[in-house]
Amino acid sequence: MAKLLKLERDLAALERDPTLSKDDNLAARFEALKTLDFLAEAFQIHAEQQSAATGLRRVRALRGDLDECNQDFFRKLRTGIRTGVVTARQLRNLFDGNCRYRQDDSEWLHFRADAADELAAGLFHSDRPPQPWEGSDSEMIHYEPTPVSALLELVDRVPLTGADRFVDIGSGLGQVALLVHLLTGVEAIGLEVLPTYVDHARGEAARLGVGRVAFRQGDARNADLCRGTVYFLYSPFQGEMLRTVIGRLRREACERRLTICSFGPCTAQIAAESWLTGEDEGTGHEFRLGIFHSGG
16 A cells, blocks of 8 residues: 555656646656656556556556647647758757767767657657568668667767768668758768658658658668768668678778768677778777778
8 A cells, every 4th residue: 555655646746747748848758758657557566456546547647648748849849840940959959958968978878768769759750660570681680760869979970061971771760861961961861671661751851841861762782872971870780781781881982981880789890890990999889889981
């Protein structure tokens, strides 16, 4: 009984907090929704008691209210981007305010979920794959959104200019290319093998009204690599497929200087390439952003 009383007090505190309904208080809602998930599980354990059943209904009602606050905020933000009211600087400030990553930490490990990830998922619908992963190619890795903190570090450390073309290999639902473009204005292309994912990303770009962003369907082992100057890979594949794509990038580097950015298990293999120079010692760590440059 004492435990149920504690759960009810925690729930009541959330119900009484008026700040949770404020438009831009996403970080607080993010934490509140995590607490509500815990409370729901705890009330379900005691579901035979009437007070627990009542508590569970209250949890579900509050979760629905907070989810609607988030959706309303995302709708307003998408409208602001489409109409030009929300600038790149304002968007970056918004992501910074919902992310624990800090620019002055050169050894940041990107493995903790932030409210910034919820912000990106709501903005780009990047948590809603249009089809389940089928695993048709054993060397391809299932879709998972790139941590936003890793993309903020990429934007901070790679000086993208109007002369660059950013290419995300294995672009999934388009979050990386869209966010990097919105924050920097750089031309961005996503290369993805699944047609339904490409269609989704194109639809998001159209809804946001962004230019200089394109999504192309193709297998990176033989598709046009779009003559990028900066490439990003969040471990979209492994094994021989990864070796093939790295070999193709090495041949691209014979024509122009490349920057290769990576995150996840693929970084260790990229770090071992003799034609690339990493910016940091120990840059092969899978939870650190890897940044490598070709010679020439």
